[in-house]
Amino acid sequence: MAFGRSDQPKMPKAIKLLIAGGFGVGKTTMVGAVSEIRPLRTEETLTDRSVGIDDLSGVETKATTTVAMDFGRISIGDEFMLYLFGTPGQERFWFVWDELARGALGAVVLADTRRLADCFPSVDYFERRGTPFIVAVNCFEGAPVFELAEVKLALNLGEDIPVLLCDARKRESGKEVLITLVKHAYGKRPMATVK
Amino acid sequence: MSGHEWGPDGWSPDDDRLLDAPTIRPYVIARGRTEAQDRFDLISLAVTIKPTTGREVGLDPEHQTIVRLCRRPLSVAEIAAHMDLPAGIVRVLLGDLFDRGFVAVQQPQPEMDVLDERMYKAVLDGLRAL
Numbered sequence: 001m002a003f004g005r006s007d008q009p010k011m012p013k014a015i016k017l018l019i020a021g022g023f024g025v026g027k028t029t030m031v032g033a034v035s036e037i038r039p040l041r042t043e044e045t046l047t048d049r050s051v052g053i054d055d056l057s058g059v060e061t062k063a064t065t066t067v068a069m070d071f072g073r074i075s076i077g078d079e080f081m082l083y084l085f086g087t088p089g090q091e092r093f094w095f096v097w098d099e100l101a102r103g104a105l106g107a108v109v110l111a112d113t114r115r116l117a118d119c120f121p122s123v124d125y126f127e128r129r130g131t132p133f134i135v136a137v138n139c140f141e142g143a144p145v146f147e148l149a150e151v152k153l154a155l156n157l158g159e160d161i162p163v164l165l166c167d168a169r170k171r172e173s174g175k176e177v178l179i180t181l182v183k184h185a186y187g188k189r190p191m192a193t194v195k
Numbered sequence: 196m197s198g199h200e201w202g203p204d205g206w207s208p209d210d211d212r213l214l215d216a217p218t219i220r221p222y223v224i225a226r227g228r229t230e231a232q233d234r235f236d237l238i239s240l241a242v243t244i245k246p247t248t249g250r251e252v253g254l255d256p257e258h259q260t261i262v263r264l265c266r267r268p269l270s271v272a273e274i275a276a277h278m279d280l281p282a283g284i285v286r287v288l289l290g291d292l293f294d295r296g297f298v299a300v301q302q303p304q305p306e307m308d309v310l311d312e313r314m315y316k317a318v319l320d321g322l323r324a325l
Contacts (some may be wrong), residue, residue, distance in 0.1 A: 011299065014304065040273060040276035040277075042237070043282065072311065073270075080314065183319065186315040
């Protein structure tokens with residue numbers, strides 16, 4: 001990559017998309033299907049701000065938790081770099097989501113119709129935070145086939161939240177999911193609202 | 196900042212190996228510092244703008260590795276993954292390198308800038324071209 005002679009080389013700007021959902025729903029598979037690099041794993045040490053009430057010693061304690069996240073990357077020309085983070089789906093890791101969701105363009109909630117309830121925490125979280133999200137139903141073989149409308153109903157989703165079927169293993173399918181998300185996020189831009 | 200006290204003898208700046216991971220705790224690599232945690236995002240991009248000679252005082256093997264890795268722009272998350280270090284430690288080391296002018300850091304697209312129409316168009320075009 002060629003940079004000019006200036007001290008501040010022209011660098012791409014990073015954009016973040018999140019892939020959320022329950023354990024084993026195919027988050028890392030989807031990241032790998034669309035990423036230009038093999039999915040990598042990073043560990044983030046985070047402070048759990050909800051802990052610290054257990055104040056036996058009189059010393060303020062902050063619990064830290066280490067969370068592993070898988071992620072991939074897609075270069076958008078030389079101007080932007082898209083990062084896809086598979087976010088830990090467990091409810092107790094909500095504080096990870098806070099760090100990750102900050103500045104994210106949007107999120108894909110991956111759902112498995114055999115364990116639809118697993119994606120409730122993600123849906124709740126993104127709704128509350130106001131992060132644009134869509135729901136992608138990963139079509140596992142042998143999983144019950146639902147109409148998308150039924151999934152929408154079961155998850156109590158707003159009319160405007162796109163729901164689509166996908167195959168997390170396939171690049172084309174992952175592409176379609178991401179395009180749907182970016183289009184949705186574009187329509188959700190807080191035009192006149194002050195955050 | 197003092198020179199490295201614990202580098203094994205015979206260490207060479209061209210050596211890509213890390214110190215024995217099981218024997219060196221991450222906080223030792225960062226000399227117990229954690230203050231840079233909020234300075235860089237997980238997706239802040241770093242690129243080397245001045246190569247190291249390997250003889251700089253106060254630069255440890257991990258600093259040298261980052262300078263080598265960042266010949267092309269890499270995120271904090273990628274550096275951490277490649278070096279098998281927690282992201283927090285990479286932030287501290289990156290802060291040292293940034294302060295001494297070895298790397299430039301590009302902060303991510305700020306949340307308010309997600310209003311930028313041009314960015315959406317670029318991202319959609321890029322995804323369609325995958």
